[in-house]
Amino acid sequence: MTVLVGAAISLALAWGLGRGSRRTWQLAVALASLSVLVGLTALVLELLAPDQLDAQGDVVSSLPQLVVDSVLWVLQFVVLVAGRAAFQARSGRRRRAELATGSSDRDTAIGLLKTHGGSTMSWMGTWPDNHWFIHRDPDGTPLGYIAFQVHRGTAIALGDPVAAHPQTRATVLQAFVDDQETHGLKVCFFSVTQEVADWGRAHGRRDVLVAEEAIIDLPDLEFKGKSWQSVRTALNRAAKDGITYREGRLAEMPRGLLSQVRAISELWVSDKGLPEMGFTLGGVDEALDPDTVVGLAVDADMTVHGVTSWLPVHSPGGEVRGWTLDVMRRLPDGFRPVTEFLIASACLSFREQGASFVSLSGAPLAHSGDGTAERAALERLLDQLGEAMEPLYGFRSLESFKQKFRPRHEPVHLVFPDEAALPRIGLALTSAYLPGASLRDLARAGLQSRRDEDHVSL
Secondary structure (H helix, E strand, O other): OHHHHHHHHHHHHHHHHHOOEHHHHHHHHHHHHHHHHHHHHHHHHHHHOOOEEOOOOOEEOOHHHHHHHHHHHHHHHHHHHHOHHHOOEOOHHHHHHHHHOOHHHHHHHHHHHHHHOOOOOHHHHHOOOOEEEEEEOOOOOEEEEEEEEEEOOEEEEEOOOEEOOHHHHHHHHHHHHHHHHHOOOEEEEEEEOHHHHHHHHHOOOEEEEEEEEEEEEOOOOOOOOHHHHHHHHHHHHHHHHOOEEEEEOHHHOOHHHHHHHHHHHHHHHHHHOOOOOOOOOOOHHHHOOOOOEEEEEEOOOOOEEEEEEEEEEEOOOOOEEEEEEEEEEEOOOOOOOHHHHHHHHHHHHHHHOOOOEEEOOOOOOOOOOOOOHHHHHHHHHHHHHHHHHHHHHOHHHHHHHHHHHOOEEEEEEEEEOOHHHHHHHHHHHHHHHOOOOOHHHHHHHHHHHHHHHHHHHO
């Protein structure tokens, strides 16, 4: 029993030390110190006491064993003290308390974003569910930041770092990795551009293509020619049916329109059997952000047939140079080509306002792999997760829909430390996208969706 208890304590200490836990290090140092003290005391007593005889009259001395044990405990104590800098991870409770005090960090992040500009994903990083790592110079001046969430022992950075120059962004990336690994977390960068992927390769990290972002350039956009027939049809039919496009801040719109938007969103969520997704996918609460613009398709009776929300993409100095599509909901029995109408109308409106592009985003978990063996495990994981959610959220069908707008494509990457971290990263991404859903919820909803599909096919 004593051996089992000792083995259990040793395993617990090894697990905590492996995670860089400061508290476990303190316990291990205390245990080593106590063992050294006990061993030295026993050595002194052994040297002072006469030898003892066993049952056969032979001399029995424990001195050699005491010397070996004491030397081992002293070595363990020296190693722990010498490597104390590697054990800085705080307890989960303390870490959560630190992250909960991030309201001022959010304000700082928004200020940096409007000052230095960001990528098409950057505004998603300002949503309240995120945390913000602010990198400062020695005087305390904020230089840049990274938005992130923590799930399953993994810090998932969302999008590129925001800072003035590529060199500063590289410094922010490394400072973020150092800080999170100090807390015993694995680190990955999700939905990042080629710049971060190149930085990762230069620092021994791996990357995989997880999506291709659909970008529509606005300055020369004209819905002319055969390839734009479906978009022109949606615009013409809307005009014939009395459907108009209304654009603005959702919080400033009449209460009746806002109530309908909420009802459409709630109906969409309830039909899926799962909670609304998060992380890179917003909902009505995010659409109420005063920096976010919404587009509504409204008929003559003030019935809302569909809604889209658009996130600002800032250039240095705060000017909005583009918009990223977020919420896209439609009334189930409403105007059929409402999504084409809303996107086309938004493109024309943003073009008139001087924007350079709109991003239709990269559908999460809809990716094209490069076939290399070292990335195959993660690609299979993303494929399986995407297949499970496809009947519920239609990522791949959404990707096909976007091709109606003839976008150009920009690669979107996941950067990760090594293949050993992939299982934990997969679980972390699942928790990030479906924070309120259990595995049972996912399985039940997926089964129900397949039954519905079978029923329709019959």
